[in-house]
Each structure stands twice: as structure tokens, then as C-alpha cells.
Amino acid sequence: MNAPNASGWKPGTPVTVDHSMEGPPTVTGNRALMLEEPLIFELAGTTTTGVDLPQSAAGGSNRLGGFERSEPIGLPGLSEPETVRHYTRLSRQNYAIDLGLFPLGSCTMKHNPRLNEKVARLPGFADCHPLAPTQTVQGALGVIHELGEWLKSLTGMPAVAMSPKAGAHGELCGILAIRAALEARGDARKVVLCPESAHGTNPATAAFAGYEVEDIPANADGRVDFDALEARLGPDIAAVMITNPNTCGLFERDFRRIADAVHAAGGLVYCDGANFNAIVGRVRPGDLGVDAMHINLHKTFSTPHGGGGPGSGPVVFSEALAPFAPLPFVEQLEDGSFHLVEEETAQEHHASTFGRMTAFHGQMGMFTRALAYILSHGADGLKQVAEDAVLNANYILRSLEDVLAAPFAHSGHCMHEALFGDEGFGGGLTTLDLAKGLIDEGFHPMTMYFPLVVHGAMLVEPTETESKASLDQFITALRSVAQRAKAGDQTLKSAPHYAPRRRLDETQAARKPVLAWQDPPATSQAPAGTPSRSERGGR
Numbered sequence: 001m002n003a004p005n006a007s008g009w010k011p012g013t014p015v016t017v018d019h020s021m022e023g024p025p026t027v028t029g030n031r032a033l034m035l036e037e038p039l040i041f042e043l044a045g046t047t048t049t050g051v052d053l054p055q056s057a058a059g060g061s062n063r064l065g066g067f068e069r070s071e072p073i074g075l076p077g078l079s080e081p082e083t084v085r086h087y088t089r090l091s092r093q094n095y096a097i098d099l100g101l102f103p104l105g106s107c108t109m110k111h112n113p114r115l116n117e118k119v120a121r122l123p124g125f126a127d128c129h130p131l132a133p134t135q136t137v138q139g140a141l142g143v144i145h146e147l148g149e150w151l152k153s154l155t156g157m158p159a160v161a162m163s164p165k166a167g168a169h170g171e172l173c174g175i176l177a178i179r180a181a182l183e184a185r186g187d188a189r190k191v192v193l194c195p196e197s198a199h200g201t202n203p204a205t206a207a208f209a210g211y212e213v214e215d216i217p218a219n220a221d222g223r224v225d226f227d228a229l230e231a232r233l234g235p236d237i238a239a240v241m242i243t244n245p246n247t248c249g250l251f252e253r254d255f256r257r258i259a260d261a262v263h264a265a266g267g268l269v270y271c272d273g274a275n276f277n278a279i280v281g282r283v284r285p286g287d288l289g290v291d292a293m294h295i296n297l298h299k300t301f302s303t304p305h306g307g308g309g310p311g312s313g314p315v316v317f318s319e320a321l322a323p324f325a326p327l328p329f330v331e332q333l334e335d336g337s338f339h340l341v342e343e344e345t346a347q348e349h350h351a352s353t354f355g356r357m358t359a360f361h362g363q364m365g366m367f368t369r370a371l372a373y374i375l376s377h378g379a380d381g382l383k384q385v386a387e388d389a390v391l392n393a394n395y396i397l398r399s400l401e402d403v404l405a406a407p408f409a410h411s412g413h414c415m416h417e418a419l420f421g422d423e424g425f426g427g428g429l430t431t432l433d434l435a436k437g438l439i440d441e442g443f444h445p446m447t448m449y450f451p452l453v454v455h456g457a458m459l460v461e462p463t464e465t466e467s468k469a470s471l472d473q474f475i476t477a478l479r480s481v482a483q484r485a486k487a488g489d490q491t492l493k494s495a496p497h498y499a500p501r502r503r504l505d506e507t508q509a510a511r512k513p514v515l516a517w518q519d520p521p522a523t524s525q526a527p528a529g530t531p532s533r534s535e536r537g538g539r
Helices: 080-091 114-120 138-155 168-186 201-208 226-232 255-264 344-351 364-400 431-440 468-486 490-494 506-511
Strands: 158-160 193-196 211-217 237-243 269-271 290-295 315-317 327-332 338-341 417-422 458-460
Touching: 080 226, 138 315, 138 327, 138 338, 138 431, 158 269, 158 458, 168 237, 168 269, 168 290, 168 315, 193 201, 193 226, 201 211, 201 269, 211 226, 226 237, 237 255, 255 269, 255 327, 255 431, 290 344, 338 344, 364 417, 431 458, 431 468, 431 490
Parallel strands: 193 211, 193 237, 237 269, 269 290
Antiparallel strands: 158 315, 290 315, 327 338, 417 458
């Protein structure tokens, strides 16, 4: 464990950083290929255009019927090369999974094979219309059905709803099915229990569905306090929502015991499956007593992640909840063809459904990517995905626990992510300062200040797609910044120093965001109080 890694770092060896690399200023503001890019409105005014158009005949007729534009459109006028260059230069300021390790915890930001992207763009999938007659989209329905069968097999659950379009959407789907099941037996329960180690969307979903939410504390090992949960169970408890593996990066060892206790009290069990990547192929949630669980296809099963979508959150159901699953769903007929069970046919054999989650069936591109990923790996490959993800997370945990507080390192092996805290930082430095310093090292920061059970929490999830060399490089960088934080290095207070923008006033940005361009006043001098470019976040 004390051997040097691929980056030359040996555990316990101090790492020094040279802060004298800023150099002299440049006329353009550019630093070689680190380009100082203005806003698009600063590149061209709103009175110019990048296209030459002939003057229209004065007094000529048009076909706009009184809908002519009454004032300037207010868009910048750039030529095509200028526009392409602007957005290309901006793209260079973005961090991406194709640039380096993306350590966001509980988010599973892993490489997505390009083969799956190619499959998603095949004609017939990419241009599949949701209103196309079912007989013309048999291949697409076949993909949805086969993927659903895989998800049922991997989770040990008898039913699946493919239509939810995100993880939180899937959570709502599961909770609505739980409510429908309780109402069907005339049992109007009002409370959902959410452990402190659950994802923040869990209590939000329960509240959105009309339930009262109560917290269940974590024990000293970072897992659900079973005694506290058992003491709260009663005739008013509708369900418990548990994230497993949880947000402390730990597997809930008492899950089966918890499920049995909840069921004995008349409640149902929802499992947040966002961290399924850590157990896929190794654990079937159905065997643990789960009644409903969403699966983030855009995390575990290869979909471009981030930027507001696209996402997909299918939900698997136990026998107790299967009759209440939403419409529509794909059904295979005896002749091998497929059709959609909709409201018109649901009364025949799915009369207890709680209704629809969305207008159409789901995200076709997500389904094709996920099925391609599953078929490429096979059952044994999916099992290795989980094993490698857990191995990588434990490598990070054990490589950093001597320089970063690791509050649950004593709890045994972590699962998909390593959890650290800010205990021991000197000079008033915080987790935010460490994260800004990590940007200078060329890495996107990890998830910060979550879960709330750890002060100054830092969650790191490397996933299975990182090599040992890339892990060693990240560990070396994080060790360096952690050592500076413990030593009270005040240069971290002004980090990042080498990013395209200096540290922003995040409080002001959150409370008084400026989201739209406004033309400056038409005067020769900017009015008092107008922020300069550097004050808005420039160099």
C-alpha cells in the first residue's frame, strides 16, 4: 500500500504546488489556448446581421396578416464562422467526461460507449414517432419489451413501467402506485419515512404526492437506525423510501429486516435505485423485499448524462404493486407481435392502474442505448461493472483517508462512492475552498455538502470506467489540495487561479441572477455602478 503509484506519488509524501505561473498580461486577455471569450452580444451588435438580404419593395404586399415584427428582434448579428468559433471557444471552457474523471458522488458520471450512441441514431429508432401505428414500429416496441425483461430479471421483480422519464419521475410513479394500492384496500395512511442517508428527491417526492414526511436518523455506521425506524412504524405509515446503496456510500445491511418490519406494519417499501450501478448483477432488490424501485438508465445503463437531460427512470414493481402500475406498457401477443396496452384496453386485464405518467411511452433513445449496453456486457459483464465500480471507490477511500476525514471508513468497504468531510482544515478553509482548488488541478469538483449527516461532506464516485492511472492522477491532485487545506493555505480562498473565470460571488449569483442580455445605455460612458467585465467574473 506504500508503493508509489503511476503518477509517482507515495502515500504520506507531501505534494508542493507552484503558484507563480500566471505570467505577464496579454493584450487580448488570452493565455495561449485559454481564450478570453466575450458574450455573443459583445461580439456583434443587435443592429447588424451576418446575412445579406435584398431590400423588400416599399409598400409591397406580404402574407403575414398583420403579424409583422413591430420592433427589432434584438439578436446579435454574426456570420457563420463567427458563430461556430464562438461556441467552439466556449466549449473549451467546459469540463466533460471525455476530458477526465468526473467525481460527482451519487451521480454515476461514467463513459458511455460510442457504439450505443450509434445504435440510438439508427433510422427507425431516432425518427420513431410516438403516434405511429403500432404495426409500423414493431422493432421499437420489441426493444422496449426486451429491455423491460432485462430490468425485471436484474432486479428480481415481476413488472416494470418504462414510461417515467427521469429518476424523480420514477420515484413519483412508485409512490403513486403505493398510494393506489393502499387506497384499494381502504387504508388511507398519511406518513412516509425517509432516512437521513436517502437522496434528497425522496422526501420531496413523498411531499409532492401529498404525504407527510418524517426523517429516520442514521446510526454511527452511516446506515439506517433500525431501532428508530421500528419504533416509528404504525398504522399511519404508508411507506419507507430507502436509497440503497445509500448516500453515505454504504450498503444497507439490514434492508431485508427493514422490509419485513415495514410489511408487518402494513406499509410498503420504496427503494431509490439511482445507485444501482454499485450492485447491478450482484444483488436483486426484489429479494430484499422491495415493492417499487426506479432505475436511472442515464446512470447505470449508458446515456449522455447532464445538461438537463435526456433521462429515463423505469420503475420495477413487486407482485403487490404490479396491478397498479401505470399505462401504457408493451405486451407481447401469442403470435410474437407487440402492442401497447392503453386506456381503451386496460379494463380487460389492468383495471387497477393508477393512470398515466406521461403522454407517450418514454425515451426511445434511452431504451436503445440501455439495451445495447446490456447486450454488449451480458450478465457476467454487468456483474463486473458493479465489482469494478466498488473496487475503484474503495481504492480512493483508502488512498485518501489519511489526509481527509473519512467518517464512515470504519464501517467496512464502501460501495459506489467514498465519503469525506472537512474536519481538520486550517485557517478557516472550507470544503468550497478545496473544491475551487481542485479546479486549478484540472478536475471538476466532487459533490459537496451532501449528505447532511457529514459536516462539509465530499462525495466521490469514480465509477468502473476509470483506469488505475486516472485514479492515481486524481488521488494525487486531491491529496495536494487536501494537504494545503489542512495547512491553512490561504491561496485556496481565492482559487481557482487558472480557470477561465475567477471565483464568483455564488451568493449573489443565486439571489440576483442576471439571465438575460440588456443593451447598455446609449451613452459615451457607462453609468455609475455598471459592473466591468472583470467584476462580472473576468480576469
